Amino acid sequence: MKFNLDTAELFVPDGLSAAQALARTTHLCFAAHQDDIEIMAAEPILKCFQRKDLWFTGVVVTDGRGSPRDDLYKDYTDEDMRVVRFIEQKKAAFVGEYAAQILLDYPSKAIKDGSNKQAVEDIVKLLKATRPQVVYTHNLADKHDTHVGVALKVIEAVRQLTKEEQPQQLYACEVWRDLDWMTDNDKVSFDCSAHENLQMALVGVFDSQICGGKRYDLATMGRRKAHATYFASHGTDATTGLSFGMDLTPLMADPTKDAGAFVQEFIQRFAQEVADRIGMLR
């Protein structure tokens, strides 16, 4: 498969041909950086693990060159960091038994530029080659510009597909801002109770990101546990790990719907819920 950048890579952990590996995909995730997939999309990775009929494919859009670095990695050049992060992402794909792992290698600035359509073209190509049931990406209330940039490009891409080519669902997930603030009716809940050992391994392979003192591994597992316990104030925990998603399927189904206005609707429902509770108790 040919992407816009010659340096893009496609890795198939079990060695199947690229076309076959992509065609078996049922769950597809588009993320900004190496490790975002494992932070936000553990549920579909686990759902597809050791299955013959369900396959997870991960796509990382940016190159990892601008990564913060410390400790072992403190003297690494941008190119060294890119190489390390590509290897770490492939390790995760191997551990998680992904159908395929794609690294599109765009600089972050290309993703933060709304007029740059190169990544959108690659995303369309991947959606057509994989025809997944469910697509995952970053949420529109995330506080990292590159994450929101990826989400907007994915929305643009799914809108270029025919109805038959579109996935059944488009979900937006948590990295740089969780979705606990959304009203419970708006939350899509992903049960991450199974295979805690694999979940820890998946976030644990990204040593270059954790080594400098950012414990994404512990924080990610902690967030899942906190969500499981704090989801319902009455009754015992139904899960031991939970992630939340925002359902972006309406944005895919109706191309006239504005992404900015759509995410404001979630914020308005949250604001209303807070106001209603205080009004009721006063």
Ligand SMILES: [Zn+2]
């Ligand atoms: Zn990221």
